[in-house]
Amino acid sequence: MAHRALAATVASLMPQARTELAELVRYQSVADPEQFPRSECEAAASWVADALRAEGCTDVAVLDTPDGTQSVYGSLPGPAGAPTVLLYAHYDVQPPLDEQAWLSPPFELTERDGRWYGRGTADCKGGLIMHLIALRALRANGGVPVSVKVIVEGSEEQGTGGLERYAEAHPELLAADTAVIGDSGNFRAGLPTVTAILRGLVVLRIQVDTLEGNLHSGQFGGAAPDALAALIRTLDSLRAEDGSTAVDGLAADASWDGLQYPEDDFRQDAKVLDGVRLTGSGTIADRIWARPSVTVLGIDCPPVVGATPSVQASARALVSLRVPPGLEAGEASKLLTAHLEAHTPWGAHVAVEPVGQGQPFRADTGSPAYTAMAEAMREAYDGAEMAIAGQGGSIPLCNTLAALYPEAEILLTGLSEPQAQIHAVNESVSPEELERMSLTEALFLQKYANSW
CATH class of the missing domain: 3.40.630.10 (Zn peptidases)
Known part of the structure; x- marks a missing residue:
């Protein structure tokens, strides 16, 4: 009643x-x-x-x-x-x-x-x-x-x-x-x-600088270090070939033993396009609940409309890392920062700034x-x-x-x-x-x- x-x-x-x-x-x-x-x-x-x-x-x-x-x-x-x-x-x-x-x-x-x-x-x-x-x-x-x-x-x-x-x-x-x-x-x-x-959360802002100012890509391109290209290479280092997260020193092989998430259901829920493979390995539950995952949230660079033929002097991005239980968010932030600094190519100047985190x-x-x-x-x-x-x-x-x-x-x-x-x-x-x-x-x- x-x-x-x-x-x-x-x-x-x-x-x-x-x-x-x-x-x-x-x-x-x-x-x-x-x-x-x-x-x-x-x-x-x-x-x-x-x-x-x-x-x-x-x-x-x-x-x-x-x-x-x-x-x-x-x-x-x-x-x-x-x-x-x-x-x-x-x-x-x-x-x-x-x-x-x-x-x-x-x-x-x-x-x-x-x-x-x-x-x-x-x-x-x-x-x-x-x-x-x-x-x-x-x-x-x-x-x-x-x-x-x-x-x-x-x-x-x-x-x-x-x-x-x-x-x-x-x-x-x-x-x-x-x-x-x-x-x-x-x-x-x-x-x-x-x-x-x-999962906890770490958010960092990374800025890469290579030149005092933008340069004409015809006059200087090929030798002048492009900050945007350097940033792209740095960000690409955060993922293994199969798309799984690959941050130096960060374990990414834990498993989830509870409720499972069928792959077909996940593809439908996530609205994955036909023919596009999912990233990572292990079960879907392993990947989204038990393991870390990195995401590039945004990149500051010239938009396509209005772009000029220039070698970019600076570029920056906002990067997040989801942190599974068992790892303290502050330690994960240190590992991610060290990874970004170590994988920035060509001696480019790199600055990594913490934005926010949650355990x-x-x-x-x-x-x-x-x-x-x-x-x-x-x-x-x-x-x-x-x-x-x-x-x-x-x-x-x-x-x-x-x-x-x-x-x-x-x-x-x-x-x-x-x-x-x-x-x-x-x-x-x-x-x-x-x-x-x-x-x-x-x-x-x-x-x-x-x-x-």
Whole structure:
């Protein structure tokens, strides 16, 4: 009966959820002032603060974090003696990339083919809406049975560590018995999943200089060292012949023994073009969850349109390295830096600058909170058993929480199943997944409170 009542309430809240998600998606809250005005993130933070106040949260505050961004905090006291659960999401989003490739405006929620499209719908503005629905459903069915803390980050996508450093300076703020990180997702829509590991992240900027200024390629080309060519050679050294990551001193042969990812499914999810081979070796799960992977995020060089016949004096790139559990991100950063410096050809001047990093994370899936989550998922998903998967991305706050509160249990759930295409054009969320995961979270909070 309780399950059916909660489910009916969650279903009735979906129109409000769509309206609120549409409002939140309108904010172009990319935490990069070089691309988007800071006012967009500030406005989104204000929206989140108002939403928490409307839910009865106390101590609502917009926190100025050390990286120059804002996170939003609020708390909801529960019954005496009840456990405390921290609910996490982030309101900052990735840039829209090629806006012309979107089938609908990236910052305008658009319903199409049963999905809601827009930047941040799944990652992770939808995660915040999921938390709000769960709390509303519980309040309408006897009350929230736990004490709740909510933290909504403003710079997760940039990896600049503002919230982590703020939490370390205010260790009492996010203290909880369990944290539900709503920034992951099901392995596949309809298959309830918790994420057991996250790869960490290292981001570096490399600049190569060879000349005092650009030169005429006809007059000097052939002998004058081309900085762009030197950079390309340096970047190419980061991959072996089969495309696997090859950073000097960095092991890349670990294996994943949990849920597997069939290659045909991966090719379809990743939208790999016909005839193009996948990179690396081992199983797909090995490659994307258990091993490091390097990506060139961007290169500064002359665009094709307007290019002149010149030998380039300087070139730079942004490089990321995903770091599996078992390797500390700072050590990985040192190895990547040393590799880039060692493989820059022709004596070119090279400068490598750290931009951001986050530690890898491994959860304890045998803890009581995971038992409660498995039961909640089974009810919300009509008897389907909870799957345990990895995730190639990183959520830097997880390791900070684990270090600050070693007794706390940390669960990773969310809305970013493969069809969501997070970080890509045409990001979307399944309203059915939003409804079921909101119900899952409400059921989990009940079951966790009862187990306390």
